[in-house]
Amino acid sequence: MSKEYTVPSKTSVGHVHLKVSNLDRALEFYRDLLGFELTTMYGERAAFLSAGGYHHHIGLNTWNSAGGPPAPRNSAGLYHVAFLYPTRKDLAEILQRLIDAEYPITGASDHGVSEAIYLEDPDGNGVELYRDRPKEEWAYSKGGSVKMVTEPLDIEDLLGELN
Incomplete structure (x- = not known):
């Protein structure tokens, strides 16, 4: 490769496609719970x-994994x-x-730039549910890199959003 290439800035992850062992059980998690x-x-x-009517954000299949x-x-x-x-x-x-739902949560972190909740789907695939803080609140190093941390998430403060 002779020319340096940078992916266009508006590029995003369109979907994830997961192999699952039981389609009904996976649907109970992604559709019914999430x-x-x-x-x-x-x-x-x-x-x-999908979320919001897109053709799909998540694909689930048992083609090789039933x-x-x-x-x-x-x-x-x-x-x-x-x-x-x-x-x-x-x-x-x-x-x-x-x-x-008493669904097991495996972790909850404040990353400085985001707040995240971690769990696993029924097939053991890791799932992160998160929200980004506004970019103006992100911290940067002297070299310009985004500073990320892994601190405990204040669950009670987060749940306070529901009041």
Whole structure:
């Protein structure tokens, strides 16, 4: 490659497509618990879901994974998929929904630039639910790099958004 290339600034991640072992169980998580809308079934072994009517943000399939075990934790693969919520109140609402459903939360962090809740889907895929702080609130190093941290998330303060 002779010329340096930078991806266009408006590029974004369009969707994630996950192999799952049980499509109904995956739909219970992504559709029924997290609230993504089912946009289409692709036969009986794949489903596509979205937020806000897009054709799909999440693809789920059992084409090669029906009944299979979760991927090994100590191998290469997906670390987590992250879903960006538009507001802090939206993040508080999904957190309360998880608490009410008694769904296990594996972590909750304040990263300085964002606030995040971590969990796993029924197949052990990592899921991050987060909201970004306004860019004006981000901290930068003297060299211009974004400063990110991993501090405990103030859950009570976040849930206070619901009052």
